[in-house]
Amino acid sequence: MNRTQKLEKMVHEIYDRKESTREEWADWLSANHVFLVAKFADELSIRLGVKNDLAIAAAMLHDIADSVMARENPEHENKSKEIAREFLLMCGYSDEESKIVIDDAIEYHGCKNGNLPKTVEGKIMASADARAHLQSSFYDFSLEMKTKDEPVEQVRSWALAKIERDLNNKIFFDEIRDEIREDYQRAKELILNLK
Ligand SMILES: [Fe+2]
Numbered sequence: 001m002n003r004t005q006k007l008e009k010m011v012h013e014i015y016d017r018k019e020s021t022r023e024e025w026a027d028w029l030s031a032n033h034v035f036l037v038a039k040f041a042d043e044l045s046i047r048l049g050v051k052n053d054l055a056i057a058a059a060m061l062h063d064i065a066d067s068v069m070a071r072e073n074p075e076h077e078n079k080s081k082e083i084a085r086e087f088l089l090m091c092g093y094s095d096e097e098s099k100i101v102i103d104d105a106i107e108y109h110g111c112k113n114g115n116l117p118k119t120v121e122g123k124i125m126a127s128a129d130a131r132a133h134l135q136s137s138f139y140d141f142s143l144e145m146k147t148k149d150e151p152v153e154q155v156r157s158w159a160l161a162k163i164e165r166d167l168n169n170k171i172f173f174d175e176i177r178d179e180i181r182e183d184y185q186r187a188k189e190l191i192l193n194l195k
Pocket residue numbers: 062063109110
């Protein structure tokens with residue numbers, strides 16, 4: 001088993017524990033999002049001629065604290081980094097590699113308020129994350145989940161801000177942006193038609 005496979009196994013295991021402190025949402029993410037982001041990060045690395053292992057590792061470890069706590073928990077970000085650091089160390093990644101994965105790719109994957117990843121691995125991971133949001137049922141699922149306990153208008157403005165960030169801030173490669181434009185339109189209509 002190589003280190004990427006070992007890491008993949010550990011990530012599956014922590015989600016599969018179904019910790020009682022996790023949110024139900026984590027089960028959807030582990031089944032439909034985390035490994036899809038890793039697949040897209042792999043594909044994009046190959047297309048760009050970049051070594052793929054750090055972008056894949058970052059993809060599998062982004063928001064890994066979802067496996068043990070709610071997103072809203074103020075400790076979520078730190079916990080994600082702590083788990084990521086432990087897993088990377090156990091799988092044999094060097095300090096320098098962990099820094100790229102944790103302090104750049106994971107830290108800035110949200111691309112909020114102009115805080116953007118600087119390494120190519122971080123840019124690949126953020127782009128893969130946005131592509132996964134737009135080319136899966138992420139928006140269908142999250143809108144359905146959120147409207148269960150939040151007013152429609154609040155959910156709509158959350159989703160509109162998120163989808164614009166996906167298209168305009170998280171995708172660092174124009175060819176990817178062109179390729180996902182139809183998916184973006186579909187998801188955007190879904191958000192606008194939310195009742
Ligand atoms: Fe995130």
